[in-house]
Amino acid sequence: MKLVTFRADLHLHTCLSPCADNEMMPKAIVNEARRKGLDIIGICDHNSTRNVAAVRRACGDGEVAVIGGVEVCSEEEVHILALFDEEESLHQMQQLIDVNLHGENNPEYFGEQLLCNECDDIIGFEDRMLIGATELTVEEIVENIHRFGGLAIASHVDREAFSLIGQLGFVPDGLEIDACEISTLHSITESRDSIPQISNYPIVRSSDAHRLEDIGRVSIAFTGTSPCAEELSRALHGENGREVVL
Amino acid sequence: MTVKEMIQGADLEVKAAANCLDTEVTGGYSGDLISAVIANAEEGNVWITWHVHPNIVAAALVVKLAAIILISGRQPEEETVKKADEEGIPILVSKQPAFAIIGKLNNMGIMGEK
Numbered sequence: 071m072k073l074v075t076f077r078a079d080l081h082l083h084t085c086l087s088p089c090a091d092n093e094m095m096p097k098a099i100v101n102e103a104r105r106k107g108l109d110i111i112g113i114c115d116h117n118s119t120r121n122v123a124a125v126r127r128a129c130g131d132g133e134v135a136v137i138g139g140v141e142v143c144s145e146e147e148v149h150i151l152a153l154f155d156e157e158e159s160l161h162q163m164q165q166l167i168d169v170n171l172h173g174e175n176n177p178e179y180f181g182e183q184l185l186c187n188e189c190d191d192i193i194g195f196e197d198r199m200l201i202g203a204t205e206l207t208v209e210e211i212v213e214n215i216h217r218f219g220g221l222a223i224a225s226h227v228d229r230e231a232f233s234l235i236g237q238l239g240f241v242p243d244g245l246e247i248d249a250c251e252i253s254t255l256h257s258i259t260e261s262r263d264s265i266p267q268i269s270n271y272p273i274v275r276s277s278d279a280h281r282l283e284d285i286g287r288v289s290i291a292f293t294g295t296s297p298c299a300e301e302l303s304r305a306l307h308g309e310n311g312r313e314v315v316l
Numbered sequence: 317m318t319v320k321e322m323i324q325g326a327d328l329e330v331k332a333a334a335n336c337l338d339t340e341v342t343g344g345y346s347g348d349l350i351s352a353v354i355a356n357a358e359e360g361n362v363w364i365t366w367h368v369h370p371n372i373v374a375a376a377l378v379v380k381l382a383a384i385i386l387i388s389g390r391q392p393e394e395e396t397v398k399k400a401d402e403e404g405i406p407i408l409v410s411k412q413p414a415f416a417i418i419g420k421l422n423n424m425g426i427m428g429e430k
Contacts, residue, residue, distance in 0.1 A: 207369065237348070237351075243370070
C-alpha cells in the first residue's frame, strides 16, 4: 500500500472555546488551513465537540481533512486531547464530559461560546462553563478515550499551566497516553532536555491556535494511507514503515 | 516539632503511613502545581494541597517531605494511600480549607518563606 505524507495541525480551537477569537469559525478555519498548506486539522475545543461537525461540513470534499476531537480538562486541571475518527465516539466522549462538567458560563468573564454552522453563521450559544474542570481524573479520561476508540495526547506538556507535567509533576505510572504535545513555546530539544521523561513517548507539535493567524504555526507530518486518527496512531507507533516527522 | 505533634495541634486525620510520624517538620509549602512543589519545597516541609492523585507521593519522595496535608476534607485515592504506606509518606487530612489550616500551622510556628 502506498504511503502518503500528511501535514497536520492537530490542535485548533473554534469560537466555541470561550478563550478563542470569535473569528475562529468553520469556513474561516478551513480557508486558513488550506492557505497554510495543511492536509489535516484537529478540532479540539475545551470540553466540547459541538462545533466539529460544522468544520467537517465546511471542508466538504476539499483538500483539508478534519479529525474530530476535544481538549478535556481533568479534575487535576490537566488538559488531554482526544482525537476520534467516528462520530459515535465523539458523541460518547461528549456524553461522558456532560455528566462530569458543572457550572454555567459567564461570557463577560470567560468569553462567548459560539455554536456555528458550516457557513460561519452563529446558530447558538453554549451555556455550560467549558473553561471549567471535569470531575474525571486523567486516568479516567485516557481510559475512556481508548474505550471509545480514540487517541489520547497530553496537551502542551512544556507549559506550566494545565499540563500533565505542570499539574502532576510526572507522567503518572501506567498512564497509557499515545503522545505528548509540545507547544509553540519551546523546541523539541529544549523540551526533551527539561522534561527527560517525555522521551519515553511519541512527540507531536501543534499550534493550539485560538486565533486564525496561529493556525499551522507548528505542525507535524506523518505518513499513512489516509488522513485519519487511526493512521496517525500507526505512524506514532512506527507501524509498517509509517512515521511522524517533526 | 514532629509530624505527630503537628497532627495533635492542628486536628489532622492520618490516612497513610501512620508509623512514620516522628519526622521533624522544617516548614511548610502550599500549591497545586506539582512541578512547582518539586522545584520549591524543601526537605522536611509539610505540603498543603488539594491534589489527591498518586503522583503527590512521588513528589513528596523527590523533595523528602515530612508529610502531605490534604485540605477541605479531600480523600486520597486508594492508589495514593497504597503508595504512601509503601513509601512511608504520611497523608493527613484537614477538614479546613487551605487558608485556614495554613494560618493555624503558622500560629503553631510552622512557617514557609519560599
